[in-house]
Amino acid sequence: MSHIKIILLTALLVISITTHAQAKKLIIGTTLHPYYSFVSNIVQDRAIVQSLIGDGFNPHNYRPQPEDIKRVMDLDVLVVNGIGHDEFAMEILEAAQMKGKIPVIYANKEVSLIPVAGNMDDLRIVNPHTFISVTTSIQQIYTITKALAEIDPDNADFYKKNGRKYVRKLRKLKAKYMQRIADLPDVEFRCATIHGGYDYLLQDFGLQVTAVIEPNHGLKPTANQLAKTIRKIKDLNVDVIFTEMHFPDKYVDTIHEETGIRIRHLSHLTGGSYTPEDFERGIEANMKALTDALIEALKIKDGK
Template identity: 70%
Template sequence: MRISKAGLILLMVGLLAGVPGLVKGKQAFAAEKKLRIGITLHPYFSYVKNIVGDRAEVVPLIGEGFNPHAYKPQPADIKKVTKLDALVLNGIGHDEFAFEILEASKMKGKIPLIYANEGVSLIPVTGTDTDRKTVNPHTFISVTASIQQIYNIRKKLSQLDPANTKVYRKNASAYVRRLRKMKAGYMKRLSDLKNLDFRCATIHGGYDYLLQEFGLQVTAVIEPAHGLKPTASQLARTIDRILQLNVDVIFTEMNLADKYIDTIQKETGIRIRYLSHLTTGEYSAEGFEKGLKANMEALTTALIEAHDRSNKK
């Protein structure tokens, strides 16, 4: 078939006219394609959701009902991780399962890992029975260490998704401001407390970062090591130590019912209050703020009570 010269020119013009449309279509597709960001722990869902808003999808690696401390990877997790564009994890405790899933799915090295604690200054667990300093991995139970993590995650996500850098920056700043304001509200309630020598024991060594916000420290930790129950002799020693140290309050975990906590309460007569580990329940944008607010409320109330009690003496 012979094509005339004029016909060839017309065909070329038509093709060239179609190119911008194709490019535009590709850009639109890229703009519509949202990143799928996996997370391992509940606070990271809240951090990431507040940074990305609706510009990316946040995917929890494990279901809501599971305890990350003891989670064993399921076959469905392997499938899930292969469809992620990045994974936000703690990396220094609580999400060991993520490494197992990465190994099992052969995704190690193939998916960008965002370590929330990269660049975060870590502190040791205080109040233990030993002189050895152990890293406290609970950076997500605090405002200050969370702010460091939010900025770090925001920076890493901006590198992966530069088109949304401005939005991520704006959202992260607003979220950080909200967290700081929440903390300031509780601090205001405590501004009149003078010469308070507050002493507390915690069942779990997870609250050093939270106490640090208030200029305080944990006096005694009851678990001999992370997640371990004390033996009878360890419990007896801890009870003696709590009594000697004049502890004002014992903080235990919500949803942690154990007989040894009742024994401590019975033997010491010290009031038990509850803090949340923030790694259970529903995944939601506001979950971290709600949980942290409850923790700050519990701590503030305990401080005011201890102050009033010491003034009555």
């Protein structure tokens, strides 16, 4: 091969590599911490994952900030819960005049939704906390993966491979905690929750919530509601109360003092910093707390 041909081939190779390196990556916005983890594990280094709102904000009462509008204008696609947990995202899209201009992936499109169980006011409200469960999270991961593969066909196979790998990892994690209680005899386990977001998690383990203490999400119970809940918990012979980690201690302490029922903590999975590992850590901590409570309840019922 002549010297000139070698130079030309080398130049073409350099141009090809440079062009590929400079190819624009998708910028994918996410509204909640679990979705940041899901998308990060699916796309890895082939796209940029960006949270729509900053660390430390409560998505339930979040009000759009000026910087959010600028942030959403840079996105190529947005992943949302879409069933009551991130309405602020639609407000931001409207304010930025971006509604209809970027694809929105509704993670819960294929999820079988359930109402909030045991609500104090007996209201039938769809539970949007589908990300506090391995089973429903897996369905969302598949939905997100499929949509991203259609939006970014050049990386479709890569996304699908990563999605399957991540799902396998989560299934193994769930199996670990299912195994902890696999040999337990059938017992009637009654629990109350401070937060109305744990129905999908308990459903994973074949359990149901007996009562929800928080009257409506983000609202603290009135003295009358608290008294009503304490009476209900006593009447229903609740074994354990699962409290949200950031719920005011005075309400939890009052309930514990009046009922004598054990208190255990669960996480809402929508706080702290955004990381690819955040969901795995949070959901594992929740599954451990739940299985610990089941094992402890059985020992108490057996008089051990």
